[in-house]
Amino acid sequence: MxxxxxxxxxxxxxxxxxxxxxxxxxxxxxxxxxxxxxxxxxxxxxxxxxxxxxxxxxxxxxxxxxxxxxxxxxxxxxxxxQFQLTLNLQGVGYRAAVQGKHIVLNLGYSHPVKMLIPDGMSVEVVQNTTINLKACDKEGLGLFASNIRSWRPPEPYKGKGILYKGEIVNRKAGKSGKK
The missing domain is CATH 3.90.930.12 (Ribosomal protein L6)
Structure with missing residues (x-):
C-alpha cells in the first residue's frame, strides 16, 4: 500500500x-x-x-x-x-508587460515575444522584471511557467535568462586568454 x-x-x-x-x-x-x-x-x-x-x-x-x-x-x-510561481528576468533590456490577455516579453530578440495567458490564470508584472503567476491548476501553472522560461533558459556563463524565484545558476569560468 x-x-x-x-x-x-x-x-x-x-x-x-x-x-x-x-x-x-x-x-x-x-x-x-x-x-x-x-x-x-x-x-x-x-x-x-x-x-x-x-x-x-x-x-x-x-x-x-x-x-x-x-x-x-x-x-x-x-x-x-491558489498556487503561485514567480519568475525573474535577468539580463540587460529584459522586461515583461501584460497587454490584455497577452504577456509581452522583450528578451533581446529582434521582436517582442507575445504569449496568450491561459484561462483561469492571472499574471502580474512587478517592476518590469518580476512575473507573478497565480492559478488553481498546479499542472497548468507549471506548464505555462516552463513555456515562458523556454524562450530564455538560464545560461551558465553570464547568468542571464528567465529564472524561478530563488533559483541559483551555477556559473562557469568561460575561456581563459592566451598564455
Missing part, C-alpha cells in the same frame, strides 16, 4: 467535492477542477475528509494510489488557496 495514498485529504469548509463514478469535480472560490480516476481506485468521503482506496493491490495500483491522492489534494488546495 502506498504511504502517500493512504493519507486522508482534509476538505476545507468552502470546497465542494462531487464524485460521479470515476469522475471527480472540486469547486471552490477560485474555480472548478475536474479529473477522472482509474477504475482500480475508489473514493470515500466522510466527516470532512476524503480517502482514496485501492481495489486490487498490485505494484502499479500502489503507484497510482499515491499519484491520484496527490492530484486530488492539489485540486483541493488549488481551488481553496
Amino acid at each position: 502506498s504511504r502517500i495514498g493512504k493519507l486522508p485529504i482534509k476538505i476545507p469548509a468552502n470546497v465542494d467535492i462531487t464524485c460521479n463514478g470515476l469522475d471527480i469535480t472540486v469547486k471552490g472560490k477560485f474555480g472548478t477542477l475536474h479529473n477522472t480516476i482509474p477504475d482500480i481506485l475508489g473514493i470515500e468521503q466522510m466527516n470532512g475528509t476524503l480517502i482514496v482506496n485501492v481495489k486490487n493491490k498490485t505494484r502499479n495500483s500502489s503507484a497510482l494510489h499515491g499519484l491520484y491522492r496527490t492530484l486530488i489534494n492539489n485540486m483541493v488546495t488549488g481551488v481553496s488557496e
Whole structure:
C-alpha cells in the first residue's frame, strides 16, 4: 500500500467535492477542477475528509494510489488557496508587460515575444522584471511557467535568462586568454 495514498485529504469548509463514478469535480472560490480516476481506485468521503482506496493491490495500483491522492489534494488546495510561481528576468533590456490577455516579453530578440495567458490564470508584472503567476491548476501553472522560461533558459556563463524565484545558476569560468 502506498504511504502517500493512504493519507486522508482534509476538505476545507468552502470546497465542494462531487464524485460521479470515476469522475471527480472540486469547486471552490477560485474555480472548478475536474479529473477522472482509474477504475482500480475508489473514493470515500466522510466527516470532512476524503480517502482514496485501492481495489486490487498490485505494484502499479500502489503507484497510482499515491499519484491520484496527490492530484486530488492539489485540486483541493488549488481551488481553496491558489498556487503561485514567480519568475525573474535577468539580463540587460529584459522586461515583461501584460497587454490584455497577452504577456509581452522583450528578451533581446529582434521582436517582442507575445504569449496568450491561459484561462483561469492571472499574471502580474512587478517592476518590469518580476512575473507573478497565480492559478488553481498546479499542472497548468507549471506548464505555462516552463513555456515562458523556454524562450530564455538560464545560461551558465553570464547568468542571464528567465529564472524561478530563488533559483541559483551555477556559473562557469568561460575561456581563459592566451598564455
